[in-house]
Amino acid sequence: METLRRSLGRVAQDVERGGSVVVERRGEEAFALVPMRLYRLLEEERRALVESTREAREAFSELSENEVEDLVTDEMEATRGRASSPAANR
Numbered sequence: 001m002e003t004l005r006r007s008l009g010r011v012a013q014d015v016e017r018g019g020s021v022v023v024e025r026r027g028e029e030a031f032a033l034v035p036m037r038l039y040r041l042l043e044e045e046r047r048a049l050v051e052s053t054r055e056a057r058e059a060f061s062e063l064s065e066n067e068v069e070d071l072v073t074d075e076m077e078a079t080r081g082r083a084s085s086p087a088a089n090r
Helices: 002-006 008-016 036-059 065-084
Strands: 021-025 028-033
Touching: 002 008, 008 021, 008 028
Parallel strands: none
Antiparallel strands: 021 028
């Protein structure tokens, strides 16, 4: 943290140019400084995930927990089957 304070100007320039910096406190990663375009992209992805989660909850709200688990299991098996098929490996 002290190093960041001493070199904030240089670090800010690096981040503005597209770099990123992970800041540690007491040897533990505390936070990251990232360019605004990356921050906005991550924020957009987070919002999309929240929205799709909400939509999925609504779509499956009438199903029991077991029915949802069965659907998820079936889809995972189908996805694995597609990924391991010879056509998928071309």
